[in-house]
Amino acid sequence: MASSDSASSSGRDDVADRTTDTERAVHGTESVAELRAFLNSYACEHLASPIRKVRFRAGRIDAVWGVDLDDGRSVVIKGHRAPVDHEAADATDAIAAARDAQRVLAAAGFPCPEPLSGPDKFGGRVLTVETLLAGAVPDGRDPANRRLLAAGLARHIDLLRARPDLLQRVGAGPSWCQYQAGPWPVPHDSIVNFDVTPAGYDWLDAYARRASDRILTCRDGAEVVVGHADWYAGNAAVHEGVLVGTFDWELVADTEAVIAGFAAACYAASSTSGGGLSSPDEATAFLQDYEAARGVGLTGGERRTASAAAAWIVAFNARWELAMSTGRGEEGPNLSLLREHGQHYLDLTW
Known part of the structure; x- marks a missing residue:
């Protein structure tokens, strides 16, 4: 998740403004x-x-x-x-x-x-x-909302199993889901370029490759399913403790553990919760809630897959952040998060 269609709205009927x-x-x-x-x-x-x-x-x-x-x-x-x-x-x-x-x-x-x-x-x-569905954007860091998001992810993945024809049509999903060619895919927006990594950040390339290699190794042979490719609080609406809306339905075909890991890394991000990717502890809590909603625990291999997928999403966002901030002389929050907790993301345990 490097961007969202639900953010940045004007909220007024004004035809005199310049387009975004x-x-x-x-x-x-x-x-x-x-x-x-x-x-x-x-x-x-x-x-x-x-x-x-x-x-x-x-x-x-x-x-x-x-x-x-x-x-x-x-x-x-x-x-x-x-x-x-x-x-x-x-x-x-x-x-x-x-x-x-x-x-x-x-x-x-x-x-x-x-x-x-x-x-x-x-x-x-x-x-x-x-x-148009109405509802408030939830604070994803509220445990009750985290559980709603985990349950919604598990439920829609299960419902979409009824349509196996979607698998080939959906494919690898948007660029932040495309770890397969490691370390970096073609970005979904031409405003950034991943071709050349700035000096001093070879470690980021190596980390992304390590995460993507681990996903590919651990997910080998697992069932491929379809799920929302950008599942996070900013793409949801909640009213009176109920999930009432889910938006920006870009899909990805991958294993359930990979999709859950992607969501675990970014589920809390929204304007109401201050934005930001999940800490390792937050990612772990989401995956625990996901298992509870699913009704069946992830296997050891699936847990390692989900952990590596969460690490990949953090790495992708850090690389995006680096591309956007080149020349400013300071690191953003995602790079700092990865520097401090990179190994922890790879080794989530619960």
């Missing part, structure tokens, strides 16, 4: 009024209703607008960014697979938005629209 960096990257316009007109045309064609009000604008990877329509519906329209890695699997098919997964989950009563249209190729862009 994400909106310009996706839609290629600096005018909010022009973008609203484009999305209004899309809504009229695919939802049979114009936009009445813009509730919020958000997104760091894809451009997300929450809107009220004239017909009374509240929906989320997402403009999807073209993949940086043009040799990757068909991004539109991966989006379609995620939409199919959401339909399965919504039909089972799982708290995720119901897809209404898309992926649609409209005006040279790829758009989707889904129902």
Whole structure:
């Protein structure tokens, strides 16, 4: 998890502002009024209703607008960014697979938005629209919310086992899930470059390779499942102690232990809990909650896999942070976290 579509929203219906960096990257316009007109045309064609009000604008990877329509519906329209890695699997098919997964989950009563249209190729862009679910972003560091997130992860992975056809369509997921070629994948955003590691940080390359090698060794032969690729508090909503919304459904096909390890490393990050990746103790607590929700403990090999997957996510975020901060002369919190606790992440025990 290096970024999220649920962060950074304006919360006002203002068409005089300049578009955000994400909106310009996706839609290629600096005018909010022009973008609203484009999305209004899309809504009229695919939802049979114009936009009445813009509730919020958000997104760091894809451009997300929450809107009220004239017909009374509240929906989320997402403009999807073209993949940086043009040799990757068909991004539109991966989006379609995620939409199919959401339909399965919504039909089972799982708290995720119901897809209404898309992926649609409209005006040279790829758009989707889904129902808008309301709720407060939880403090992931609250143990009760941590348990909700662990249970939600276990439940949706189990529900999606009913759709084995999704495995090939989903593939390796976004770049922060792609440890297989170690140490670094092609980043999901061209604003960073992982090709050359700054002097003095060879240890970070070596650590990421060690984590990825351990995942590959420990997960060998395990069942591959489908799960949310960015499962953390910032992509969730809670109301009165109940998980009522889960968002930004990018999927990854991997083993259950790997997906749980990914989530363990970042589940607590959100604007309400001060952001930040999990400490080793927090990651361990999440994995314990995950086992409890699952009803069956992870095997020794699965625990080692989950631990290495958590280490990989911390390493990826540290590498992203390094790429963004080159030349500033100071380390960010993820690099510091890895320097202090790197071995502990690799050796989580419970």
